[in-house]
Amino acid sequence: MSFPKKQYTALLPAAGIGSRMQASIPKQYLSLGAKTILQTTLESFLHHPLIKQVVLVLHPDDCWYQKLSVSQPHKVLCLSGGEQRADSVLAGLAKLAADEWVLVHDAARPCISHQDISALIAQVEASQQGAILAYPVKDTMKRGNAQQQIINTVPREQLWHALTPQMFQAGELRDNISAALSQGLAVTDEASAMEWAGYTVNLVKGRSDNIKVTNPEDLALAQWFLSQQTDEETT
Template identity: 45%
Template sequence: MKTLPFWAVVPAAGIGSRMRADRPKQYLQLAGRTILEHSLHCLLDHPGLQGLVVSLATDDPYWPDLACSKDSRIQRADGGRERADSVLNALLRLEALGAAAGDWVLVHDAARPNLARSDLDRLLDELADDPVGGLLAVPARDTLKRVGADGRVVETVDRSLIWQAYTPQMFRLGPLRAALAGALAAGATVTDEASAMEWAGQSPRLVEGRSDNLKVTRPEDLQWLAQRWHDQGRD
């Protein structure tokens, strides 16, 4: 299988207040390294990577202490008020580094440290010739309820039509940059790159990935992952 070249973006300017920690969640420790280092590792370890931009808060005091901050393949961009701002800044930095409008860009969450190489390869392989791009996702497993403003159930949603969006999300640089810039200018709510592409009239493709590619959001997520890695001998 031919290795598909790609660029990567990791927005890492968030605070992660739900973790109730003394630092942004991406800098919490997991098996001897920070969550961010683990999240970067799978991308940096792939032979198709052309370069990576990490978006950071301008006053971030933690990044310079990480060994990967000295990696020549990683460039820094300023983080923005929202995720979309941070990703857009990173895309502009990629263009300055020589990335072309038709190049593939993978955007990965800074706090999603358990990305499997098999999922990354599947995403690259299945979307290599796709006209739009897409994202890793997992079908909903639980019964889903839609509720009203009073907190009471309005209906049970058909879960066969619902997927959970994960990362990486993979789109060509030019269309993604235009979609993010347009959505931000219009004041549209975009929570991930796929929603920006949807706002621009595109239909991203879903590629089923592993359910353990979880995003660390709450303390119990980190505890679960630490225990899982311990059981697997990864600590």
């Protein structure tokens, strides 16, 4: 007799305005082929068999989401977020049970693959420790100063690009983000709050095409990556 696999919640902070995209609307609503960035990201999780619901945190003045045609809307819980990304994550975490494991993912990373989501969940289930998707650094790394002059070369061995999703227990993540913010620390991702609190965070190697759409040129690159992923699935 087979038993159903455990399912998890994904949390997508999507309250930002994406000023670097130089667009008249928030970047998550820019078109990426036939869909918007947000719709593409959201449906990647909605269609994954191990994701039971998506908590979507929007800007309080968001007027674009309601215009999207999203599959399985009954699995989406929409909330209002705050000014900073960490504030939006906290708003989402407040709706979850403390012992629930949650996958926090940047809404502007539409190229996330089911393969990577499954690998992250498998690592967390096996270790019972928090983990993030990441990709090893391949380029020569330079540390610069305010004048954009090189200070020194940083060895790239054991350096990783932090990606998302990042998966932690909701209560522990909520408490540590809140504590870090109260100390005036910059919480740039979920792992940074957990590291600061002394938790072990595992690295799960993810795909390098899991890019964050930040600048205008990223749109075309993300669309190409998605087309390549579609080709992989059909061959």
